[in-house]
Amino acid sequence: MKKIIIQITALFLLLLIPVLFFTGCYNDSKEYLYPELTGGCDTTNVTFIGSVLPITDANCKSCHSGSSPSAGLNIENYTQIKALADDGRLVNVINATGGYPLMPQGAALPDCSIKTIEIWVAAGAPNN
Ligand code: HEC
Secondary structure (H helix, E strand, O other): OHHHHHHHHHHHHHHHHHHHHHHHOOOOOHHHHOHHHOOOOOOOOOOHHHHHHHHHHHHOOOOOOOOOOHHHOOOOOHHHHHHHHHOOHHHHHHHOOOOOOOOOOOOOOOHHHHHHHHHHHHOOOOOO
């Protein structure tokens, strides 16, 4: 009787090994779970309020706001950001092109943020 129990237990463990092995191979890929971390960039519905303003609020406002902003430029609301979009400086500074300094200073925005701003500017920088 004892022998049978040992045999059944051994069989059970043997069957368990491949199950554990294959569940270990379950592919919870980083790309699938966190597309924004790995280059996946959702630009299907770019808007000023939903897409662009959060980027400038988080990355530009610290220097470009208040009564003495860097370069005398406030980057806080639609009117101010629209003006920079229309004169080309917004896209130029985030890419450090056209002889403009890279913004934010020192470290470029993530590719997805650059792409998002470019899409919005190319659409005419609408107030949406
Ligand atoms: C750490 C502070 C800081 C941050 C953050 C920052 N800027 Fe600036 N920005 C400056 C300074 C200082 C200048 C002026 C010095 C210069 O021209 O290099 C400037 C200049 C500019 C200019 C004028 C460029 C020109 O030559 O006409 C624009 C446009 C600009 N920034 C846009 C942005 C945008 C857009 C962001 C966010 C994506 C941003 N900045 C983030 C400090 C900052």
